Amino acid sequence: MSTAPSSGHRSAGRDHRIHPAWWVAAVAFLALLGAAGFRAAPGALMVPLHHEFGWSTSVMSLAVSINLLLFGLIAPFAAALMDRFGMRQVISAALVLVACGAGGSVFMTASWQLLLFWGLLIGTGTGSMALVLAATVSTRWFVERRGLVMGVLTAGSATGQLIILPPVASLAESTGWRAASLVIAAAALVVVPLVWAVMRDHPSDRGVLPYGADPNTYTPPADATGGAFSRALEALAFASRSWSFWALAIAFAICGATTNGLIGIHFIPSAHDHGMPTTVAAGLLAAVGVFDIAGTIASGWLTDRFDPRKLLVAYYGFRGVSLLLLPWLLSETVHPSMIMFVVIYGLDWVATVPPTAALCRELFGQRGTIVFGWVFASHQVGAAAAAIGAGAIRDSFGTYTYAWWGGAVLCVIAAALSFVVGTRRRADSPDALGDDQAGRSNSAATPAPVTDR
Template sequence: MAQLTQTSPSTTPRAPGPRFHRAWAIAVVSGTAIVTAGAFTTVPGLLVTPLHENYSWDRGQIALAASVNMVLFGLTAPFAAALMDRVGIRRVVVGALLLITTGALLTSVMTQPWQLVAYWGVLIGLGSGCLTMTFAASVTSSWFDKRRGLVTGALSSSSHLGQLLFLPLLAWAVDRFGWQPPVVTLAFVALAVAALVFLLLRDHPADAGVKPYGATEFVAKPAPASGAAQRTMRVLFSAARTGPFWLLAGMFIICGASTNGIMWSNWAPAAHDHGMRVTAAASMLSLIGIFSALGAVFSGWLTDRFDPRRLLTAYFAIRALTLLALPMVFSSTVTLSMIVFVVVYGLVDVATVPPVIALTSRVYGEDGPIVFGWTNSAHQLGAGVSAFLGATARDLFGTYDMVWTTLSAVCLVAALMALVVRVPRTA
């Protein structure tokens, strides 16, 4: 009987392990939410001319809504990260998408400029501010023990992907049907994604009965953190007493100033100064967005394997060289040198995000997503200042050459700052 019950190790049946981890589905749903929120960042530029022509509103009044939106987009992120720890990621994301939906629907029936500020600036600004790279950091820190850099890079590129996917369609729709139908359509897209998030997104692997991806043991779901706003400010004050915070925030101020701050608002007029047609300039800007998305994913892969500080130094140094060369590659037509600039600059555009997220996590532990939220606010501050000062410098000097040279110099400063960020030895 003993011989009948004995089994060979080679023939013992084994339960097959799961081929697809739930964490990847969570990442896809999260990316979809970020893509949707990113689409709304492209709309204000498309509304300026129709609203000016239809309602005779001043362009400054219309631009005010975009400015309020940008400020709240940056300031909301750190509070959203703390709120996710308090009430859960899914509730915050669903609430943010519903806020965006409401703001877009109200915008479609507005009649006064202040309503644009309230609906698009405040409501959509608050909603989209919850679905930033801070949201990406919260998802990856909860669901992934390995491949965090890769997932962070992919989610960080999702916002740019939303702009690239929706901008051509929205521009065509506004031109063909007017501004209101596209806004309403985009509102219902956000509503549909909110339903998808409610059905599929979970706050923590423990909610689904699985381990974080790459983890060897189950991780218990942490207790809800009380006092989200107080915690956000407490984390800020605590981090502000440390050197790494100021180095990371300073780098991100420079990052925002030398990327979306200057490019999205001043690229087209700078190209026009060199005789380039608007359509060609817009195409080059779209290509930058495409390669920035690719660069973010590749940077995440590199962050899993190399020191994030050295990666940041390399990225800022490359960006400095490209900006310094930009006045020499600008021309009235798209040349090979311009394409090379677009590819190289685009690859390091958003590539700084995964290393900075990794550093905030290593230095500040569970407070890392909130700290990153504050550094992302610094990014938005740098972007806003650069957009204004870049245009002002053009008016004063009659050229953008001084702008590109100055930004190149400060990028070199950021490259040096990255080298001196101190990380705990246990990290």
């Protein structure tokens, strides 16, 4: 006699144990945390690397740009690989690559090796997880609380920065950047056994339904077919026929430019230009991570309840104002206005992710996770362009001021694009399903193409 899988509703059955979806989400959070360290570390290591090797800001920014670019471009293929081969296999391999890149960097003697370790290996490893992991877990394992889970998992990157960046900056200053790199490698490796033990691809692997699924109406998604490469490209071809996709992609590129590319990489060197000690600047950047946790989780909660488009307009607007004021806030010491910047920018840091992922699900249905991977790729293209562009501005003008002001202008553009996303397509698209509808739909048919009329 077979038993129907449990849905995860406490009222739906007598089993009051924690639903396995929450354990999978917890390990995904740790995996994202472990991979986050090296993405935050370059800003803390640029000054000691310059002192030891004499490498210019432009050269080091190029390595970081390769990292950020691969971090994004690999994401849609990683989403397809997770569909095809399994999450724990892809995640474990990605964490090992991060560790190899961080650990191998201690042997660097030339700038091209910086491109190899910081750029190629770290970019490939982190890109194989990135936010497509958060989107995959929230979509597969949850029907209810998807936005909240997406927010919590996205906050994993900020938590990794919070935990790892201060000791990285301290080690780089007191012991040397090599010791700091080894700490990052260890942080990535320690998560691998947990990923292998707990992570599973689908709720059915644990004999349950997704959290919050109705046992009477839920239909499992069809198994992935075809190669990962072809599936990723097919999803891009499908989405690219929609204006909404391009609006989301451009806005998210600006998001990457104004977070990872500008503040994430250049805040510490810019603060150093104003006389602030590196460790103090790293502490402020870590504080951004503290508030990012709260902001991203709150954004996920809000995404479950309000129009994601309006949330994005507000987020980009606040970010633009903050960047506009930043040149007047930086100084040798920390003062109240600088703390206010940290709080506002932290709450806003990746609060854009839950509503952006929700819009991808709403507009592109079954392809939503891979489409989000492509949108995230644009995020990293923007981050890479801003990372190298800000470095070039600093070398040319001797200041980062024009980079901060340029970021403020871009945020205005992102807010305008977010306002018009999907406004003409939401009601009539056969694939435009909200979270509850998408999780409970019995239709297994391929969704019709999404095109703006």
